[in-house]
Amino acid sequence: MGKYILKRILIMIPVLLMVSFFSFLIINMAPGDPADLYVSPDMTQAQIELTRQKLGLNQPLLVRYGLWLWNTVQGDLGFSFQSRIPVTQVLPSKISATVQLMLVTLVFSYLIGIPLGVLSAKYKNSWFDNLMTGFNFLGVSIPNFFLGLGLIYIFSLKLKLLPTGGMVTLGPSGGSLGDRINHLILPVIVLSTFYISNMIRYVRSSMIDIFQENYMRTAVAKGLPQRKVLLKHGLRNSLVPIITIISSDIPKLLGGAVVTEQIFNWPGIGQLMMLAINSRDYPMLMAINLLAAVAVLIFNLIADIMYAVVDPRIRY
Amino acid sequence: MKKILKSISILLLTLSLVACGTGQNTASADTLYIGIMNTINGFNPVYNTEAAANWVIRMMYPTLLDQPESTVFESNLAESFETTDNKTFTVKLRADAKWSDGTAITADDVAYTLNLAATPDVESSNGTYISTLLGVDASGKLVDGATSIEGVKVVSATELTLTTKAAADPNYIKEMIGFNIFILPKHIVEKLDTKNIGSSTLATAPSVFGGAYKFVKYETGSYVQLEANETYYKGEAKIKNVFVRITDGTGLVTGITSGDLHLLAGGGIGTVTVDDLAALKANDSLTVESSSALSTQLMYINNSVFTSKEIRQAMTYAIDRQKIIDQLLKGEGDKIATMFPQASAYYNKDVAALDYDPAKAKELIAASGFDMSKEITLLVPTGNTIRVASANLIEQDLKAVGFNVKQQTYDFTTMLSYVKKGEFQLALMGLSYNSDPDNTGYFSSDGASNYSKVYDKTVDELWVKGKQTTSKEERLPIYNEIQKIYIEEAYIVGLYSAKQYQIKSKKLTGGITAFWAGSLGKIHEWTLAE
Numbered sequence: 001m002g003k004y005i006l007k008r009i010l011i012m013i014p015v016l017l018m019v020s021f022f023s024f025l026i027i028n029m030a031p032g033d034p035a036d037l038y039v040s041p042d043m044t045q046a047q048i049e050l051t052r053q054k055l056g057l058n059q060p061l062l063v064r065y066g067l068w069l070w071n072t073v074q075g076d077l078g079f080s081f082q083s084r085i086p087v088t089q090v091l092p093s094k095i096s097a098t099v100q101l102m103l104v105t106l107v108f109s110y111l112i113g114i115p116l117g118v119l120s121a122k123y124k125n126s127w128f129d130n131l132m133t134g135f136n137f138l139g140v141s142i143p144n145f146f147l148g149l150g151l152i153y154i155f156s157l158k159l160k161l162l163p164t165g166g167m168v169t170l171g172p173s174g175g176s177l178g179d180r181i182n183h184l185i186l187p188v189i190v191l192s193t194f195y196i197s198n199m200i201r202y203v204r205s206s207m208i209d210i211f212q213e214n215y216m217r218t219a220v221a222k223g224l225p226q227r228k229v230l231l232k233h234g235l236r237n238s239l240v241p242i243i244t245i246i247s248s249d250i251p252k253l254l255g256g257a258v259v260t261e262q263i264f265n266w267p268g269i270g271q272l273m274m275l276a277i278n279s280r281d282y283p284m285l286m287a288i289n290l291l292a293a294v295a296v297l298i299f300n301l302i303a304d305i306m307y308a309v310v311d312p313r314i315r316y
Numbered sequence: 317m318k319k320i321l322k323s324i325s326i327l328l329l330t331l332s333l334v335a336c337g338t339g340q341n342t343a344s345a346d347t348l349y350i351g352i353m354n355t356i357n358g359f360n361p362v363y364n365t366e367a368a369a370n371w372v373i374r375m376m377y378p379t380l381l382d383q384p385e386s387t388v389f390e391s392n393l394a395e396s397f398e399t400t401d402n403k404t405f406t407v408k409l410r411a412d413a414k415w416s417d418g419t420a421i422t423a424d425d426v427a428y429t430l431n432l433a434a435t436p437d438v439e440s441s442n443g444t445y446i447s448t449l450l451g452v453d454a455s456g457k458l459v460d461g462a463t464s465i466e467g468v469k470v471v472s473a474t475e476l477t478l479t480t481k482a483a484a485d486p487n488y489i490k491e492m493i494g495f496n497i498f499i500l501p502k503h504i505v506e507k508l509d510t511k512n513i514g515s516s517t518l519a520t521a522p523s524v525f526g527g528a529y530k531f532v533k534y535e536t537g538s539y540v541q542l543e544a545n546e547t548y549y550k551g552e553a554k555i556k557n558v559f560v561r562i563t564d565g566t567g568l569v570t571g572i573t574s575g576d577l578h579l580l581a582g583g584g585i586g587t588v589t590v591d592d593l594a595a596l597k598a599n600d601s602l603t604v605e606s607s608s609a610l611s612t613q614l615m616y617i618n619n620s621v622f623t624s625k626e627i628r629q630a631m632t633y634a635i636d637r638q639k640i641i642d643q644l645l646k647g648e649g650d651k652i653a654t655m656f657p658q659a660s661a662y663y664n665k666d667v668a669a670l671d672y673d674p675a676k677a678k679e680l681i682a683a684s685g686f687d688m689s690k691e692i693t694l695l696v697p698t699g700n701t702i703r704v705a706s707a708n709l710i711e712q713d714l715k716a717v718g719f720n721v722k723q724q725t726y727d728f729t730t731m732l733s734y735v736k737k738g739e740f741q742l743a744l745m746g747l748s749y750n751s752d753p754d755n756t757g758y759f760s761s762d763g764a765s766n767y768s769k770v771y772d773k774t775v776d777e778l779w780v781k782g783k784q785t786t787s788k789e790e791r792l793p794i795y796n797e798i799q800k801i802y803i804e805e806a807y808i809v810g811l812y813s814a815k816q817y818q819i820k821s822k823k824l825t826g827g828i829t830a831f832w833a834g835s836l837g838k839i840h841e842w843t844l845a846e
Contacts, residue, residue, distance in 0.1 A: 030730070031730040032729030034729075036729065036736060037732075040365035043444060043757070043764055044444070044757075046457070047443050054514060080536075083534075084358050084515040164570040164576055165567055166539075167538075170539055170541070171349075171557060263566070263567075265538070265561070265567050267535055267538035267539075271537055272537055275355050280729055
């Protein structure tokens with residue numbers, strides 16, 4: 001197992017190199033010169049050149065990639081073109097904001113989605129199952145921005161119960177735990193609508209398959225209590241496909257949160273990414289890309305390890 | 317089944333408990349929340365090319381003068397700013413001005429700030445503003461061999477003189493140097509690596525200020541926190557904390573409606589669409605006003621592609637600008653004929669514009685022999701929703717007279733890269749202006765932003781003459797002439813100038829004004845009711 005994990009970690013290095021090289025290429029190939037954004041139209045050519053030089057844009061592409069790689073290996077991700085603040089200084093608070101939103105969303109989604117999925121499978125074709133199927137359709141198809149704006153309209157503008165956006169109330173009155181929870185409620189509901197629906201669908205179909213298995217019949221025949229049959233024999237065996245979903249959900253949340261973070265003015269990675277794209281902030285974009293790549297690779301690895309944990313038949 | 321019902325009801329109960337939370341916090345009266353749309357490019361007072369950053373920096377650093385209205389200048393750090401020959405300007409500073417660390421603000425700080433901008437290798441957006449001074453080149457950099465600007469002389473701790481290369485309109489110098497340049501604390505900045513000032517602490521985490529507010533924190537892309545500067549020479553600000561919250565257009569509307577925001581930054585950086593305006597006007601807790609802005613929306617014509625004057629005129633005749641204003645802006649805009657907006661003191665309302673006349677357009681096309689089957693691409697940048705919608709009307713209008721026009725939408729940066737390279741035919745773009753009518757950079761042959769590729773010697777000479785003439789009365793006919801030529805030659809199509817709005821909570825006394833750029837001169841006197 002240890003050897004397997006080590007091997008997987010070593011494989012990550014060439015993968016990350018390739019990801020970084022190609023994203024560097026693609027980002028730089030996109031039309032639009034960042035220097036154009038950071039100069040004013042009444043500047044002379046000499047002034048514009050000075051800015052290009054300060055941003056390091058006057059060098060050839062491959063040299064720039066080489067420099068970027070060399071600095072990145074040493075832990076220096078460069079400075080944001082836009083604010084000239086070191087990327088490593090901007091990222092931590094953004095990551096923490098997104099992780100907060102993400103963790104609460106995932107935990108909330110799974111706590112609700114998994115039990116509802118199990119119940120849905122157990123009472124297959126009942127009114128409850130039909131209700132859940134209806135909810136799933138709605139949850140998967142309703143666009144985030146629509147749901148988000150709708151909730152803001154109802155809860156913030158009409159009922160005045162919850163804030164319109166942000167992570168805490170800015171200023172002396174903000175920052176308490178209650179305040180933080182208040183700001184989390186709407187974005188978490190918006191994000192988890194999709195994940196709950198998704199989870200219910202997968203758990204339901206996975207459980208229905210498992211119910212057909214011989215060992216389930218054996219368990220029931222043995223006279224085990226229904227709960228034990230359902231949770232120990234049923235749910236545990238249906239976890240393998242679910243782990244795959246979860247491990248792919250987590251990196252997806254970084255992406256799925258872009259829209260939600262925009263709507264709720266959540267100061268996370270998604271918002272930062274939109275900003276970086278619009279302002280051709282290459283160093284910031286590269287850092288976010290790298291972060292996303294690392295997250296995908298790590299969660300894939302974790303998923304593979306988890307398979308072995310839940311299913312003893314899987315050995316590495 | 318009972319179990320399901322039980323678990324569902326527990327779930328609902330938990331949800332409703334969480335939702336009750338602690339309710340919404342109300343802001344106390346010493347904290348002002350301002351909504352802004354553009355993100356802030358850092359806080360470098362030496363190099364800021366973006367309106368949002370510039371606006372926030374203005375709260376933190378002094379300028380020599382205030383500019384409450386387009387052509388009115390008042391004393392700020394400078395008690396007086398006078399000239400007798402329009403060439404040598406005597407600037408006398410307040411004796412009581414202090415930086416937030418207690419050090420006096422002196423003429424040395426002013427001279428240092430100007431010299432810093434002129435130092436080769438120092439990236440500075442002030443170059444253009446000081447380029448009129450004696451001893452610097454067109455980029456505002458020191459001429460070879462010089463170590464300081466010849467035209468800047470410190471007389472005493474509170475007095476200095478500025479000398480220009482040629483006589484200039486005092487208002488031009490007052491705006492460019494007096495109002496646009498933020499004065500820096502020499503004793504702090506000289507210790508920094510000025511060659512990389514953009515990434516120094518001055519730009520990323522400034523610590524000493526001379527303006528009404530001090531920088532506290534910037535959460536990238538999210539908000540800026542400021543607090544009152546107790547040493548501010550005009551008096552400590554009455555509102556102790558300011559949060560500038562960065563959000564999108566929807567966020568501005570929900571924020572100001574819910575009371576989370578007290579003021580929208582206005583100008584081009586914190587404004588709402590005309591569709592939201594009606595709802596905000598109907599809201600009793602808000603004041604909503606509108607005024608003409610120093611900005612225009614233009615259709616750039618690539619003059620190196622469309623060399624025929626008749627074809628350019630035909631395009632101008634073909635577009636119904638009034639329809640754009642009536643339908644898209646719901647009347648909240650001015651029709652313009654050239655790049656001069658109606659808010660400009662140099663706008664010429666007597667110059668007859670080429671009005672909507674499709675028949676005339678067809679006539680001109682027929683006479684020109686232009687190949688109408690040729691496909692023409694109109695570049696449209698995303699972002700400004702009115703502009704995007706106007707592109708549809710423009711396309712229809714141009715098609716109606718026979719042009720084979722196709723729209724191509726890009727994000728602004730992408731579009732700009734094509735326009736700069738001259739790889740375009742038609743493009744929609746907005747510009748905003750200084751009060752001074754000089755726009756050499758955009759519209760003269762060798763201007764760095766001569767996107768429309770106009771090379772007209774007469775116009776070039778007029779721009780130069782305008783810049784060298786010293787009074788408004790004498791300058792007016794020069795800029796009138798430029799507007800006349802632009803209409804006659806139809807080098808660009810002036811479309812409209814959208815009104816700007818001043819939207820704020822009724823709790824706030826103060827706030828932005830019709831001349832937006834000068835809105836912050838009295839920010840220390842603003843108050844906020846409980």
